[in-house]
Amino acid sequence: GAGVSQSPSNKVTEKGKDVELRCDPISGHTALYWYRQSLGQGLEFLIYFQGNSAPDKSGLPSDRFSAERTGGSVSTLTIQRTQQEDSAVYLCASSRLVGQPQHFGDGTRLSIL
């Protein structure tokens, strides 16, 4: 598609379950970014990929969070043993090259019961 695609658009799960969020960047974009947006707040940077590698994982909130990217395209953000404070909108963005303006998907709204 023309834009960044994220799935699912909404996810409701019970505390303690694992969740996997998917991001399909704009075709040809080598850089991919994950952000988290809590209700009524700005965006919090989590991690970025240059190709398939993530040079800096320090933005991930805890070791329950992990992300991977394969084939230089689709990325998945996994949250293990979810907690209620993980409830937020998880946004993915991509850019043609690292450092160029980032274009966002519509996010996955995650609700932990």
Add this chain to the structure above:
Amino acid sequence: GQQLNQSPQSMFIQEGEDVSMNCTSSSIFNTWLWYKQDPGEGPVLLIALYKAGELTSNGRLTAQFGITRKDSFLNISASIPSDVGIYFCAGPTNFGNEKLTFGTGTRLTIIP
């Protein structure tokens, strides 16, 4: 870490009015970005600024990169209903520009 403060937090205006909002930082930024976010959607890039003092327009939107490199302004002229949303400023946290810090947002509401 770097923080971006936006003001005002919210604005209530009538259709046709001009809008002005700003973003200030505790440290220098080399790039300023302005995004708009509609409910249930991701932020959409409006304007990107790369040079101190730069003034850039995109239709009814005009943004300026402050001379001090610690602030930026966004103006919207002759507001219309579709301007409603939350406006975020953002800037790269690091030299490589891959980590963006986002401001707290300005929520724009148009009173009928």
